[in-house]
Amino acid sequence: MTIFTSFHPPQRTLMGPGPSDVHPRILQAMSRPTIGHLDPAFIGMMDELKGLLQYAFQTQNALTFAVSAPGSAGMETCFTNLIEPGDTVIVCQNGVFGGRMKENVERCGAMAIMVEDEWGTPVSLDKLADALEIHPEAKAVAFVHAETSTGVQSDAAAIAKLARKHQCLTIMDTVTSLGGTPICMDEWGIDAIYSGSQKCLSCTPGLSPVSFSDKAAQVIQQRQSKVQSWFLDLNLVMGYWGEGAKRAYHHTAPINALYGLHEALVILHEEGLEQAWARHELHHKALKAGLEAMGLTFLVYEAYRLPQLNTVTIPSGIDDATVRSRLLSDYQLEIGAGLGVMAGKVWRIGLMGHSACKKNVLLCLAALDSVLSELGADIKSGVAVAAANKVYADTE
């Protein structure tokens, strides 16, 4: 008979594209006693969570909550509720996640008009404007604010403005941006937004914060057809997450995971959004100085670079997997591989949430320097840490 024993994970430093290092306060919150999903104490916590998410997204939307599943389910919640068979959706793709949006649109029985940009560049406003002119029937524009596959940020305010001009709803992926770079949902006029718990919020993976404008909520209430997913049908979910003391059972909420997300958002609120954005920017600058001093280059043009996700080109002659597995075994350090067409060509170094700190920046630079030197890569060794420290010194 097989013997099974408790699992004791190693203690890693997480600098990939998420999950990021989880704050100890969050792990502690998740281990508090489970209570019922209709317990008055839990309902009170849900109300607070909603307020905290409104703060994080910078919105007043009543329909703001956390989907009981990972970011991909948050994406599906947006599409499956807003889109009906026969609709047309303009999907901007400049990385992996735009492609996933296309899949979602098509699985809703709708038509996806693709606005494609090269991976590593932002969404082109000109191309989007053209698509909107050619497709006046379009119901929505969907785009990724921060492409996790490339480390590019697109101009969400400008995209939303264009979409509004053509009476289109906007659906925005903020999985990697939430808590790391500015999101101003109401000011920008975004109609539907989804994110993930495990990136710049530094919570464990498994939940997807979402928010819908009143206009979007109305579209959902006035659908001609039923939402194809019972689990994600917001007309039903809102009986549980909606206003008032009388919450109707829809599904059993992931109680302890929600404790964790609540704590993550309390931490973000304590620090302040602007301060969190500035912290991500600072550590990105230090990491960038170190990587560039070493001779590594960024995939993304500086103006569109996400501070929280640094995509660097793998030096020629160096095997991707060898480096990552040596970082993991010798330094307990995880960095991310390239995704899709970028596999084997780039590394994605995350500085997300609790991982965006000086300790991690210096460890990453020192470890990369050591491993690359040992493997005979054509880099300048022994200068990275000093270059990063100079950035820290200059900003003090």
Add this chain to the structure above:
Amino acid sequence: MTIFTSFHPPQRTLMGPGPSDVHPRILQAMSRPTIGHLDPAFIGMMDELKGLLQYAFQTQNALTFAVSAPGSAGMETCFTNLIEPGDTVIVCQNGVFGGRMKENVERCGAMAIMVEDEWGTPVSLDKLADALEIHPEAKAVAFVHAETSTGVQSDAAAIAKLARKHQCLTIMDTVTSLGGTPICMDEWGIDAIYSGSQKCLSCTPGLSPVSFSDKAAQVIQQRQSKVQSWFLDLNLVMGYWGEGAKRAYHHTAPINALYGLHEALVILHEEGLEQAWARHELHHKALKAGLEAMGLTFLVYEAYRLPQLNTVTIPSGIDDATVRSRLLSDYQLEIGAGLGVMAGKVWRIGLMGHSACKKNVLLCLAALDSVLSELGADIKSGVAVAAANKVYADTE
């Protein structure tokens, strides 16, 4: 500015229809350091988890894993993958969850043929046999093994045998049965099964263990149409949960929640399935003796009663909500309300997983006795605990 602080839940005793009391080892496991979803250490844990789930379901099915969302999403995983537009599915309904199955079937664009039985009774084999005769086009039979809304267990082996005779797949809900009463997936010939983490496994809510027979897996691979949910599409999910060291990213797994489920299953394996079933049976007998001594009656006929979910009729003149809220405030004890047509008429007292213990049985009886007496209910006071203790003494 609103001040937000950490959430400290009260310490409840959970004797509703789930979540049940979570074992401290599980809460501890969930608070261990988060690692990446592609970390070799995590992949190793996933392999073990699969073996543990195979044990719990008593199956050799390769396609056995945990859906990254609650039981309702597990249900949807089964329907959305196995059923295509135009299919016919026979759905046996004898409570709330059969109705949810109907919703799922219809949202897949398929036709649901309902076999309806009174709430509080099991699925009628005769009615099912008739439906199978009348509908030779049926592709699958779906039923609930243990109805969480009523506390009834249906004869899964007999239902599956009937379905097989008519070349139908079987889809079985085991949300409340897994770990509490016998499930022999392979022996019974069940094709698709889903469950929840928060009932007799005593884990936190949020994950749905599932398993599919080879035949079911083949049906999924040979679909004519794409699965309408990208997130739940098993043709994609299996790239991550499948065999071999090379796991492809599909979505970010809920790492720490999976630590918890792993630990819950290790605990079940240590105790042994038969021993866990016997424990649920023992404490049910003690609770039953106490409730009946008090004068309370069960909704369900004894032969079909689930030991882990005891549905008792609310004494006449007694207000449901008053009793439950007093149990919660005075004894930190949660019991469940009636669901659907049973609302206000019954209580559902769970003895699930870690909650199925002598301490909880005696607390529940003593607290119910006190509250009902204070409210002037027509019960026999002061005898329940002794009646339960007699059962314990007799089995020692």
